[in-house]
Amino acid sequence: MTIKQYVQERKEQIKNLVAKMEVKPSIAIVQVNEDVGSHAYVRGKLKDAEELGIKADLIKLDINTTQDELLEVIHRLNQDETYDGFIVQMPLPKGIDENIIKLAISPKKDVDGFHPLSSLIACTPKGILNYLKSEQIPLLGKNAVVIGRSNIVGKPMAKLLLKESMNVTVLHSKTTFEDMAFYVAHADVIVIAIGKTSFLDHRFNYKKDAVIVDVGINRTEEGLKGDALRDLPVKLQTPVPGGVGLLTRLALYENLLEIKGINE
Ligand code: GUN
Secondary structure, three states: OOHHHHHHHHHHHHHHHHHOOOOOOEEEEEEOOOOHHHHHHHHHHHHHHHHHOOEEEEEEOOOOOOHHHHHHHHHHHHHOOOOOEEEEOOOOOOOOOHHHHHHHOOOOOEOOOOOOOOOOOOHHHHHHHHHHHHOOOOOOOOEEEEEOOOOOOHHHHHHHHHHOOOEEEEEOOOOOHHHHHHHHHOOOEEEEOOOOOOOEOOOOOOOOOOEEEEOOOEEEOOEEEOOEOOOOOOOEEOOOOOOHHHHHHHHHHHHHHHHOOOOO
């Protein structure tokens, strides 16, 4: 099934679940940045909410908002029973410490699953894992290569795949090309999130049954491009656009339902 078909099917299930709920789930999305990628994500998240029958409000703050002002908004939302959960869209403007913000969000309301005490899984890794499972991709004992070590994708993804008993290698900008080529050639599952257009290309050899999950969203003159060149000789490669972004958005609402005690 393509990601689009998979997401459509899951959304239909969530919509039916929500329709049966007397009190509808509600979420607030706090956006402080003027990031083009974030605008697209936030618009997508609001559109999804409407489709699913979930109440969603955007709290748009000025780009010059200080860390203390943002913390105040977070403390208010932590107490606000109007919302079951909320997220603060990343990246944050310079001068605001991402880690301080993540720790300020009550784990009970942290739909992103960013807080270390959160029982939820971060949206992008969660969405990816669920899709790989739905495609029945063998994971146990197989080789996973995660390229990129960010806090919102690389690190939580590596942890999650390790939990699936994969042999996980994390590579990054300081990895030499020779080493990168070695690990990529042996990989069964590659998750790439480094923000370099078409980094995975024909310089590398791939297992023919490999799966490439492309988390990259790079704006180029020819439009949106992933971190992997299209149509590499592998079994499955997720497209950009219309790939992982949809899985992240889906996982957000799965997490919101989990906060409401629904785990289906
Ligand atoms: N920016 C890119 N992905 C995400 C995400 O999953 N959550 C938040 N809050 N910001 C993001």
